[in-house]
Amino acid sequence: MSVSRPTRVEIDLAALRHNFQEIQSTVGANCDVLAVVKANAYGHGVSGVAPVLADAGASLFGVALVEEGVELRSLGIEQPIVILGSVFPGQEDDVLEHRLTPVLYDLTCARLLDSAARDVGRTVDYHLKVDTGMGRLGFRVERLDQVLPVLKKMKNLNMTGLMSHLAVADEPERPLTGLQYEAFARVVEKVETFGFTPRYRHIANSAGIYSRKLTGCNLVRPGISLYGGLTGGPFASQFTQKPVMRFVSQIAQLKEIPPGEGVSYGHRFVTSRHSRVAAIPVGYADGYNRLLTNCGDVLIHGRRVPVAGTVCMDWILVDVTDLPEVQVGDQVTLLGRDGDAIITAEEWADKVGSITYEVFCNISKRVPRVFVD
C-alpha cells in the first residue's frame, strides 16, 4: 500500500487479549464467550481483532449482518458465527454456504431458511431469540406456545442456542434486569418442555456480565468491554480493562497568529493573544466529531491542548501557544494515552453527547488501522 497521511488508528492487541482474559475469568471456565465483532469490531478493524480473539479462546463470534459473517469466514475464522441481527430474504444461500448461525425471531425467516436448507440436504443451526423486555427483536414470551411447535416441525433447522437481550444492564440499580433473568429462566424451561435442547443459553452483553450473576446462562456476548470501552459510570472501579484504540496524527503546519484574528470556518475561535496554531490532518470525515469544535482536547508531548475553532472535514486546528517547543511532524494523540495524559472515549463521548460505542464506530474507513503487539 502507498504511504498515507499520518492520521491512523493503532490497535493494541495485548490490551485486547487482556480484556478478553478478564472477561473469561469473570464469567468462569464453565461459561463460553461469544466475541462480538460487528461493525468492523466496533471500528477497531475486524481483520486484526478477530484472529487474536480466536486465539485467546473465543468459542463463538457475533456480528450483526450476514455480510459481516461472510467477511469473518474469509479471514479464516472457523468458530460458529452468530448473526445477531437479521438474515434478510435472499441471504439464505450465504448462510448455508458460509455455515453462519442466524438468530431467529420471525417465522417467515425461519421458513425460508428451512426450505433453503432442505433444497441442499443440509441443516442450519440457529439461536432462538425471545423478547423478555428489550422490546426490540425476539418472539414475545406469550407467543412461544404457538411458535415452538411450528419450529419443531422444521426438520432442517436445529436450535443450538436460546437467547434474549437486556435493556438496562448498564444501570444496575434498576430492577428490570433481574426480572428479565427470571423471565428468561421460565423461557428456558418452556423451550425444553417442547423437546429442544439448545447447547447455549445467553442474555448478557458487557454491562450484563459485570452487573450481576449470570444465573442459568452458559454463554456471554461481550462487545464494548473487549475494546476497553465499558469503564464509565457504575463500572468505573470494578475492573481493569485497557483501552485498545489509540487515534493519532501529526502536526502538518504551524503558524503564528497575532491577537484578534479568527481561525477556521465561521471564525468561531478568535485569538486573544499572540498565538501559535497547529493544523492537524484529521476531520469529521475521519470520525473526529464536529461537536468537538472549540471543546475537544488533543495531546502533544503528553500535554493537553485545545481544539481552536470549527472542526473541518479534513482538518482541525489546535492552540499550541503554551507549548513553544512543538514542531511540524510531532505526534498528536486524539484518543488514547500519551505519557501520563489520556483522552478516554468516555471523555470524548460526554463532550459530544454520545457513548463510547459511537465514538469508536464513527472512526471512518479512510483511517488506516495499524495492529501493534
Ligand SMILES: *Cc1c(COP(=O)(O)O)cnc(C)c1O
Ligand atoms: C452488540 C450486541 C452485544 C454486545 O453488546 P455490548 O454492550 O457491546 O457488550 C450483545 N448482544 C447483542 C444481541 C448485540 O447486538
